[in-house]
Amino acid sequence: MMPLSKDRPFLALLLALVGVALAMGLLAGTPFALSRYLANAIGQLAAFAVLALALDLIWGYLGILSLGHGLFFAVGGYVMAMYLLKHSFVVTGTVPDFLQFMGWKDFPFYWAGFEFFPYALFVAVAVTGLIAGIFGYVSFRSRVGGVYFAIITQALVYVAMLLMFRNDTGFGGNNGMTGFAVLFGWPMGTSGMITALAIASLLVLAGVLVGCRLLVGSRFGALMLATRDDETRLRTLGYETLRLKLGVWCLSALIAMCAGMLYVPQVGIINPRVLSPELSLEIAVWVAIGGRGHLAGAVIGALLVNAVKFWLSFAAPDIWPFILSGLIVLVVLVFPNGLMDLATFKLVRPMGPRRAAAALEEGR
Amino acid sequence: MAVTALLVDGLTVRFGSFRAIDALSLAIDYGEVRAVIGPNGAGKTTLLDVISGITRPKEGRVLFDGAFDLTQASDSAIARAGIRRKFQKPSVFEGLSVRQHIAIGADAGFRRALDAPALEDRVSEVLETVGLAGHATHLAGELSHGQKQWLEIGMVLASDPKVLMLDEPVAGLTDEETERTAQLVRRLNRPDRAIIVVEHDMDFVERIADRVTVLHEGRTLFEGPMDKVRADAGVIEVYLGR
Numbered sequence: 001m002m003p004l005s006k007d008r009p010f011l012a013l014l015l016a017l018v019g020v021a022l023a024m025g026l027l028a029g030t031p032f033a034l035s036r037y038l039a040n041a042i043g044q045l046a047a048f049a050v051l052a053l054a055l056d057l058i059w060g061y062l063g064i065l066s067l068g069h070g071l072f073f074a075v076g077g078y079v080m081a082m083y084l085l086k087h088s089f090v091v092t093g094t095v096p097d098f099l100q101f102m103g104w105k106d107f108p109f110y111w112a113g114f115e116f117f118p119y120a121l122f123v124a125v126a127v128t129g130l131i132a133g134i135f136g137y138v139s140f141r142s143r144v145g146g147v148y149f150a151i152i153t154q155a156l157v158y159v160a161m162l163l164m165f166r167n168d169t170g171f172g173g174n175n176g177m178t179g180f181a182v183l184f185g186w187p188m189g190t191s192g193m194i195t196a197l198a199i200a201s202l203l204v205l206a207g208v209l210v211g212c213r214l215l216v217g218s219r220f221g222a223l224m225l226a227t228r229d230d231e232t233r234l235r236t237l238g239y240e241t242l243r244l245k246l247g248v249w250c251l252s253a254l255i256a257m258c259a260g261m262l263y264v265p266q267v268g269i270i271n272p273r274v275l276s277p278e279l280s281l282e283i284a285v286w287v288a289i290g291g292r293g294h295l296a297g298a299v300i301g302a303l304l305v306n307a308v309k310f311w312l313s314f315a316a317p318d319i320w321p322f323i324l325s326g327l328i329v330l331v332v333l334v335f336p337n338g339l340m341d342l343a344t345f346k347l348v349r350p351m352g353p354r355r356a357a358a359a360l361e362e363g364r
Numbered sequence: 365m366a367v368t369a370l371l372v373d374g375l376t377v378r379f380g381s382f383r384a385i386d387a388l389s390l391a392i393d394y395g396e397v398r399a400v401i402g403p404n405g406a407g408k409t410t411l412l413d414v415i416s417g418i419t420r421p422k423e424g425r426v427l428f429d430g431a432f433d434l435t436q437a438s439d440s441a442i443a444r445a446g447i448r449r450k451f452q453k454p455s456v457f458e459g460l461s462v463r464q465h466i467a468i469g470a471d472a473g474f475r476r477a478l479d480a481p482a483l484e485d486r487v488s489e490v491l492e493t494v495g496l497a498g499h500a501t502h503l504a505g506e507l508s509h510g511q512k513q514w515l516e517i518g519m520v521l522a523s524d525p526k527v528l529m530l531d532e533p534v535a536g537l538t539d540e541e542t543e544r545t546a547q548l549v550r551r552l553n554r555p556d557r558a559i560i561v562v563e564h565d566m567d568f569v570e571r572i573a574d575r576v577t578v579l580h581e582g583r584t585l586f587e588g589p590m591d592k593v594r595a596d597a598g599v600i601e602v603y604l605g606r
Contacts (some may be wrong), residue, residue: 098552222464230456233455235439235443236418236439237448237450237469237520238444240440
């Protein structure tokens with residue numbers, strides 16, 4: 001891996017993210033400020049980019065494909081929603097819709113303490129760590145990997161969705177949770193709040209990006225790549241890869257959780273749809289399109305695909321699935337490293353007879 | 365008197381109803397280069413798989429230094445004990461540089477075994493030994509087949525192993541590369557190290573091996589120096605004569 005100071009695309013992206021955050025902060029309140037819609041969209045895109053980084057860390061650098069990262073995103077999102085509702089209730093006295101809908105007079109007992117953000121954050125980290133830890137330990141210990149692991153993660157997120165669709169769980173059921181009025185004592189929905197959330201998301205994105213870069217550039221990162229390329233080889237050199245995989249897997253889950261916590265106050269609602277297999281699949285698509293195994297690629301992929309999606313959901317909502325599918329086919333056939341192939345002008349031809357023969361030879 | 369490094373004792377490995385290794389017993393001493401030869405399916409690679417902890421035997425045990433039963437230990441624990449193996453198919457990390465490979469091989473665990481200058485020295489020394497000093501910054505994916513073989517030998521050599529297993533180290537190499545590998549293996553031979561080589565190239569085996577074990581259908585068919593192996597009627601019958 002090239003040294004950080006020479007990694008121009010990475011530094012350019014980092015500078016752009018911080019620059020946009022800075023500009024949004026400086027222009028806030030002036031006539032040149034971004035529209036509320038645009039500021040909000042930027043914030044949501046940044047949250048998705050954090051989610052893409054979480055997946056790229058384990059898929060691109062460790063070779064573990066998760067098709068269930070929406071689960072950890074949802075844990076962060078749900079806990080954030082619980083904090084927002086409880087906090088809003090304490091400040092304004094508004095009873096959340098889902099309580100009235102269920103005819104309950106009071107919050108379920110397990111909502112106790114959620115008006116305190118540090119406690120909510122602790123719960124989010126604990127739940128994410130517990131789910132990721134147990135699931136990862138059981139899977140990696142049994143040497144479950146590849147497509148089998150991907151399928152199990154997909155099943156896991158689906159099970160979680162079915163659970164959250166139930167109305168009696170006390171988490172909003174199929175309607176989800178909405179009506180967030182106050183965040184850290186400040187009213188939601190104002191221009192200032194929207195801008196602040198977007199800036200916070202951009203800065204978290206920049207921070208996670210730098211953190212991931214330092215990790216993959218370190219000696220530990222080299223061991224991650226070694227695990228990806230040939231795990232048995234690394235194990236028979238004396239490395240206990242279970243610990244390495246479990247550690248990075250949990251870290252990735254926590255990053256996805258952070259993304260969920262950033263996303264929910266900006267979109268103003270959480271419901272079980274974030275647990276649908278489609279979202280989890282889409283994260284992999286963002287990363288694949290941007291360039292798996294490149295941190296900047298994952299961020300750009302998430303930003304680009306979601307920006308197009310935001311725009312098309314107004315312009316032509318029906319054709320979005322076709323565009324997405326088309327992009328996937330293009331990546332699979334022409335750009336195995338996603339947009340990163342474009343950046344280096346290294347147009348790789350689809351597998352011709354000669355390369356196919358070479359691949360066959362190698363796999364012998 | 366030679367000290368036994370590995371003692372294989374009544375080992376049986378079954379895959380379904382097929383006995384890959386059948387009540388095999390053999391001893392490998394420190395200071396020797398032992399070649400294990402035999403026709404395909406004789407159980408050569410399976411034997412290495414058991415020693416390196418990748419395959420669990422049905423019966424029997426493998427004692428390292430007379431005390432450590434390898435059949436009860438994990439592959440990474442076996443490696444940390446000082447038993448290293450080069451795989452049949454060159455197994456390198458395509459995305460890492462040659463230097464990083466040797467450093468990973470020398471460190472052997474998440475805690476650093478060597479401090480930074482000592483690691484540097486060790487890496488340079490190993491690169492020199494396997495003849496890849498000029499390729500230190502290249503990615504493994506850019507190396508030729510022969511260079512990958514040497515890189516993997518360097519990787520398993522970097523930790524100074526007590527037992528070194530080489531599974532087909534000259535498969536697919538040119539004559540010149542085979543010659544270099546033979547010299548390398550002889551150089552690696554030390555009184556406190558046992559080297560096990562699985563190979564089909566008989567001239568190579570003759571050059572490097574102190575003793576040869578011929579496996580056939582999971583059992584020892586013959587054991588002795590190469591000239592005796594070549595003369596043995598049973599070996600000619602099942603293997604060399606064909």
